[in-house]
Amino acid sequence: MSKWWPFRKSEQTPQNTYREEEQAFHKHETELRQYMAQQIEAGVSRQALLKKMEAQAIELEQVQNTADDKGRLRAYDLVYGELRDALMRNLQSGRVLEMNGRIAEAIDYYETAVADQMSTRFPYEHLRIIYRRQEQYADALRICETAVANPFLEDKDHQHFQSWVDKFKQHLQTS
Helix, strand or coil: CCCCCCCCCCCCCCCCCHHHHHHHHHHHHHHHHHHHHHHHHCCCCHHHHHHHHHHHHHHHHCCCCCHHHHHHHHHHHHHHHHHHHHHHHHHHHHHHHHHCCCHHHHHHHHHHHHHCCCCCCHHHHHHHHHHHHCCCHHHHHHHHHHHHHCCCCCHHHHHHHHHHHHHHHHHHHHC
């Protein structure tokens, strides 16, 4: 067949890589879920895992667009979304329970959010208030110290909770 023939397939035509991308997606999704489970079991916070996944996804978006890269990126998007939704569900559940007067159950959800190192001061603030009202000053101090040590909170939040750490320490020393 001559070179000028218009219906001849050229080597530059992108091939359909859907099947390869789908296989890569399932492979990377399984690997990512196993990795996440191991990291959570080892004590790594979910917020830290989210930040790491964000960085890896951004890096992955800038490399070659192979079927494997696309599949991996889809797996990151899926698992990242599920993890973020689970974190937000803890906050929402705690808030709803607190508003309904079920404080003990709300505390469990807020404590989970604190263990996950949420990047918002919401669970720390609510636990501080709850523990202070219940006169559990040692627990309030622990929560404020945890907030100060959280690398995902902003500096103004660290300063806010540091002032409460100082107040609670002073209160515990005088009582």
